[in-house]
Amino acid sequence: MKKPTVWAICFLLSLALVHLPLYPTLAETSGESIEASTGNQIRLIEQPFYPELQNIANRWNRSYMGEVEGKTPQYTLLNFYGVMAKVASKIEWVSTKATTEPGFRWSEESKQTIKEAELLFNSAVESLDGSLIPESTRSDRREEAALKLKEILDYVLDNSSSALAIPNTSNDQDWRLPSTGIHLAKGKRNQDSPLAGDEYFFTPETINNIPRMYSFIKQSDRNPIENDFATPNLYKQYTYTPGQLVPPKWYLKLPLGIRNLFERPIGDQSLLQICLAFIVTTIYLPIVYILTHNFLSTFKHRKGAKKTSIWLEDNKAWGRLAFIAPIPPLSAFCNYLLDQQINLTNFWLEKSALILDIAFYVSLGLTILLLFEALGRSSSEWILSFRNSKSSVELKRINNIILPSCRFLGAISSIGLMYALLIRLGLPPSTVLAFSAVPGLAIGLGAQRILGNLFSGISIQTDRPVRIGDFCKVNNEEGFVTRIGLRSIELSTFSGRVTIPNSTFDSATIQSFSKHVQSNIGPIDSDAIGQNIELQLEMPSGLGIGHLNSIVDRIKDYAATQERISKISCSFCENNNGGIILSIVALSKTNQEWEKYLNIRQNLVSEIRLIVALIKNTKQMVSVGRQTKPELIEQIPNIIEAIINEDPQLSMSYCRLSSISDYSLDFVFNMEAKYTDIGEFLNAVAALKQKILLTFSNNGIHIPYPTSVELQTNPFEQPINFEGSLTTSEPSDAI
Structure with missing residues (x-):
């Protein structure tokens, strides 16, 4: 796919994400309603709890230490209301100060005020029980709910048709503010247990009801609220501006006309926020696409490309890691920009956080897998370098020991991240544990065979009856060992690859034909793995001891000239029938290559046949x-x-x-x-x-007649049989 096409697709996808319609949630279409006030309203200053509210406000003016939630509904409700009013006043003071302070950086006084406002705001947010909200958006949704709840309480407490009696005792387990969907209950609820604790919190149902109640009080025909604690535009100032609780100073110093343009509402966001979110998304998606495409390209087999050397596998592993590793921090940074700097809220925040959290955790899990893979391969080379060896076979053997452990650790870490993602997306821990039970049940059903192969694999790795590169015979299968895993062993036979379960291999009779050629000087060369060639040859009759010794000497001389034959042993003995048997054991260096092994064997057999024919003549x-x-x-x-x-x-x-x-x-x-x-x-x-x-x-020496005179004797009239015996024709050597 060409790059312009990729950018066009990413542009359209970003546009679609930004302009998705905002549908009402269940909390906005159901639940309790705030009753419209009719007749005479009782203002906040006329409520019986107003003196206590003033005392609470004065207490928070003197000290920011303490908690908003308390052991009575009145304590929690009034503390929340007073603290949020204090937060609003500090935000307003800092915003006004920004227009008079020089420069684009906050003064120390302003920084201290912002810090105090954030401290108070966090205390108020803690009084909202958001345990049922997915962790990915829990913090942001609680903050939005706290800002909206403050404006809802402004309306309710200043427009009630009768005096509000807020309980100042802890007798009730839960309490609802009359004619509203605001509930307070003892303790916080989590996803697996009921309410617990002595302090009163705003319940999760309250958080779900807040959007509907907020849309009700913001209708245009509502009477304005005027009291010392009212904050009529608190949420609007938060949701339509960049930054968090307090907008950046550079933004507050912009001319009012430009700010009004930037804060033009488009749904629950402003024009500026939509544009900035679109820019961030348009940059993020192509980068992720390019990195993912390059990563997947490393698995493609290009026509005509040579097979990657095992010494370069670690470079390929680190290359794959380099393509995936930037995605987790890039996703986290993009989420930070959309949430903390651009300040998306409601629908936009939930969807962007969902997508970016999934991208972050999935890519992080893949990064950990690739990291352990790369570390395992590099560790094998480091160990080999420490041993001063350049053997590719020994590298395969060390990889065979280290890589399974590294991959296991990487898989466990990635599974842990996937469970963390499920919990972050809102699944209860009990449900996640139920998911864990499914693979556990599957493992239990197949545990007997799997565990048998696993323990046999550990035994094979410990005892090491064979190693990678060895030439061996297991039952009726004969071939080179190419892989030793925790579940099975793979042999490369002449006809193909054979996979043998470890339990079968562990109980079988194993005949290894391999020996390792040791070097007294220089680096260890484990590529010099000898594969034994065993031959039992029956010699033709009529050969004397001298002939047999000559045959043995010539075979040894031939082997000494062959680079692929490191050792050879020859001996002869008499069988039960009185014939002479020549036994030959040759150590060939083939490095797991069937073609070379068969070629060495064929050449050796041919040479022995010629030597026997020569000596006989x-x-x-x-x-x-x-x-x-x-x-x-x-x-x-x-x-x-x-x-x-x-x-x-x-x-x-x-x-x-x-x-x-x-x-x-x-x-x-x-x-x-x-x-x-x-x-x-x-x-x-x-x-x-x-x-x-x-x-x-x-010289007059007579030849008797009749006789046969053979000027050339053909010793190959009958071939030598190398399948257990060697026979030749009896060539005529008479003149």
């Missing part, structure tokens, strides 16, 4: 006729040795008369070959046989 036999002269027969070993020595890669170890048949004398000779390429060796053997035939012919 170092033993040859030549037959001469019985009619050959004795002096020539004695020269045959020397003749063969001379021919062999012509090839610098060959040497004769022995040549002897092996057998005497009816028509021939059979000589067997064995060669030591330095050839490493089987093709070159077979070509050399073929050339050797041709030279022997030619030399024998020139």
Whole structure:
């Protein structure tokens, strides 16, 4: 989505939020009404409690210590009324002072007066029981209710049709001011228990009734109220101006015409407040959108992009945190501007506080999750750096231990924040606990298997029969260990990935083929994890001890030249059938890569096959006729040795008369070959046989007939079987 489109959407959304219609609440459409005064009204100064009201006002003039609520309805009601009148007088004094004081900062005297006004106002607000109001707007709604209640009492106490008898005893549990919806009751009510306490408070029902009563007394045909305690425009001055109880000094110093324009009512707010709220919302929404979009983009897989290295996963985690972390303080700051500075009230305040509280708590919970994730990944690298290691496999192993704990702590913290959000939005704690019981019940139903896997996972993490990167066999599954979690273990097999529950893994027979190559100097290289390759090969018949030793030596020499084979062990023994079995255990370094592992195994098997074929063909036999002269027969070993020595890669170890048949004398000779390429060796053997035939012919040494002369012997007519045994054809080595 292009940025102009994003800004346009945010602009329209801000406009919609600002111009949502204000519908009346239940408290405004139901409940008790204030009765209109008819006939003779009894003014405030004529009420029987007026002297007590004056005494209370004088007491608050002398000291601001104490509480508004008391142990009788009269004490609480008159204290509230007198304190709010005192607050209004101080606000008026400071507002007048702002026009005469120079500069845009309050003087020390004005600051002290504002502080006293706020102290008195907070004392009055405490007498309103707002325990049933959602915590997100509780403070603001109580403050608005206190300001409106003061004006309601101005009307009621100055326009009653009869003298008001306000009880000055604590005999009644609750009391209602006649002909009004104003109730006082002992103690505060919370969401899970009834009223409790000895002091009288204005009840939550009173707070709900205040908007309706306030709209009644503000009708245009009402008589003006004139007495020393009256504050006819207290709430209007509060709700239509920025700031809190006292507007900012710069605003009070504006010309009256500009202030009248700014304070032009639009619903319950002024034109200035609506414009400022619109600006704040228009800035806030695009920023949150951009941050959220960038955060979600980190999870997208871009075509052609390389897989992120495990050493860069911590950078990605911190990057995601950087996108989400600004949202909680930004939401809190936006809420502060709308509430404390712009001073939204009523509907606007409730909706903005609801949206911003949800944004704050959700983003804060996500921030905590990402923070623990990033800390876990960085901690793994710090530990590895302390150990002077650069192994990616060891990093995976440390991540496997640290990350589950970090994620668990992050999840617990986030769940706690979500419960705090539910309570802040007005859900009773008992309901929140009921929500907690639902996952508890689900855990209880599946606890047996889950807990079994969990404890098995802890046991595996403690005993460590295998580690990440190991090549092992679990029951019938063979593969590399890629993940060890609290619930399951993941193997990367040749055909795919296999997930094994920890309880199954813990009770299974585990065969690990991995060994760890230790380094005596330099950093520890845990990438050098050896995966054992085990082979049991049956050797062809006719091989002597020397041949077997040569095979073993050549296999070891081959392994020494291979970078991916760190160790190899070879030995031979006799089986029950009298055959020779060659056992080979090779330690390969594959780093969890099936392709490399199979390639190393394949190359090793192929090389052993060639070595066996080469060693077998170092033993040859030549037959001469019985009619050959004795002096020539004695020269045959020397003749063969001379021919062999012509090839610098060959040497004769022995040549002897092996057998005497009816028509021939059979000589067997064995060669030591330095050839490493089987093709070159077979070509050399073929050339050797041709030279022997030619030399024998020139020296009059007869070859018995019929016989077969094979100039080249193919040792691969029958393949070597590596599935438990090794067999070869018996190549003809006779001349």
